[in-house]
Amino acid sequence: MTKVELVAMIAEDADLTKAQAEKALNSFVAATTAAIKAGDKVTLVGFGTFSAVTRAARTGRNPQTGKSIKIEAKTNGKFTPGKALKDLTAKKK
Incomplete structure (x- = not known):
């Protein structure tokens, strides 16, 4: 689903x-991004949690030359699905 399709669904449903739907979606994305940058979590009960995760510095290997390279520490965004979302997407056995 693209952003345009999501905006159309939000507009229809709400x-x-x-x-207006695009403005609301952009506001949500901006607020979530700002919270993660500030080190906060954004939790939507039943849906999931957006948070920041810091990856430690490590040594990697250049696949072309085989030489070792230093990879600096980095902070990334992370999404952890909530129970309700996990239940919807879980494969039935």
Whole structure:
């Protein structure tokens, strides 16, 4: 699903114009990004949690030359699905 498709679904479901739905989606993304940058978590009960994860510095290997290289520490965003979302996407045995 693309952003345009998501905006169209939000607009239809919430009885908004596409411009209003896009503004709401952009606001959500901006607020979530700002919270993660500040080191906070954003938890949507039943859906999941957005958080920041720091990867430690490590030594890697250049696949072309085989030489060792230093890979610096880095902070990335992470999404952990909530129980309700896991249950919806779990494969039935």
